[in-house]
Amino acid sequence: MTRDEAEAILTRAGELDDEAFPLFEAALACAAHDDPDRDEQPALDLARSAVERLKARMQSESPEEAIAEAMAGDLRLTGDLLTYDHPDNADVIAIAERRKGLPVALGVFYIHAAREVGLDVNGVDFPGHFLLRIETDEGPLALDPFSEGRVVLPSELSRRALRTGLMPDVAARLDQLMAPISDRAVLIRLQNNIFARAQQSRDWARAERSALRRALLDPTDHHPWLDVAAAREGQGALAGALQALSRAQTLDGGATIAARAARERVRLRLN
Template identity: 80%
Template sequence: MTREEAEHFLADAGRLADEAFPLFAAALACAVHDDPERDVDQAQVVADEGAVRLAARLERESPEEAIAEAMAGDLRLQGDLFTYDHLDNADVIAVAQRRRGIPVSLGVFYLHAARRCDLDVRGVDFPGHFLLRIESLEGPLALDPFSEGRVVLPSELSRRALRTGLTPDVAGRLDLLMTPVSDRAVLIRLQNNIFARAQAAGDYARAERSALRRALLDPLDHRPWLDVAAAREGQGALAGALEALGRAQQLDGGAAIAARAARERVRLRLN
């Protein structure tokens, strides 16, 4: 798959309804778009093996035990504690090779296996740390893919929420903290991680690519185009930055003031 083919795939995926969104295939396309000089076969093999291992374990273990043992035990997928901010941790091809990643990239493998085995597992956009929600006989449970898929107790969820700055009344609302999100939102969160890391490292070309992928995955959202513009400006591509800001204005009138101000600032630099 070439970078152009990956863009076409992501654009097609972006037009699908949430229930039809192809999470793992789209995640692979994102990785190819970032660096097309790689083979996707190993990542696909790892993902498919996870589904096979999970199916076998479900015959003798509870869903929450089976998915943790299949992914963290059998596949050895784990959180990268030592080089957490390394960009490879947010790339599913690299994660499959290294067997290490950040919570949301690891979560993509968990969710793929769960979908194949008809388990009710969904992503949770928990503040500061992506989690998974699995439905069990005792009700919904939180799983942490970064910590070998272990169950996170409600009291710990509240403590984590407090550490992110949420107020005690909100941190105690597990119904809010455990609200599931779509697979599309999971992949967009992964691209946000890449954008933040690349932007901080001054890798504006990579930041632009990640922001463009977000724009393709959610074509009605104006915000990715603001990030595309910022990344292009960082590369000195001012005409391209203006074009991206224009797209943001077209998509959302609420962005018009901020985008217009940014456009004017960039336009003045062109003179």
């Protein structure tokens, strides 16, 4: 898949409603867009194997047991504890080869496989740590793809929320903290992770690519264009940064004070 082909897939995905958003296809396009000189087949093979293994496990195990055993037990998918900030941890093609990564990137495989066998699984934008929510006959359960898909008990969820700095009354509202998010939001969270790490390491080219993918995935949001502009400015591409800032202002109806200020700063540098 070329970078242009990946952008075309992401553009089409961005135009779809949340209900029709193609999570795995878009995640694969994101990985190819970041580095197109790779074979996507390992990721496709892993996704297919995940569906097959989960379907077999569902014959004799509960949904929450089946998904954990299929993904972590059979396919060896787990969180990368030792090199958490490694760029490959946010890339579904690399994960297919390494079998470890960030919770949100691992979650893409979990969600894809679960949906293919008829399970109701969604991402959760839990404070400080991405989780999955699976609907069962006994009610919703939280699963942690970073910890081999294990069930996270409500008491532990509250403790995790408290550790992020939330007030006790907020941390106790698990119905709100465990609210499912859209597949589009899952993939945008993954791109945010990539941008933050690239920005920290001053890899401005990679930061620009991740911000551009966010802009394609949610074409109504002006915020990704601010990040595109910052990444381009970091590379010295001031004319491109100015274009991105203008795009941000257009999407926000010209109301973005930060974009106007940044645009003026970049414009002065061009003179």
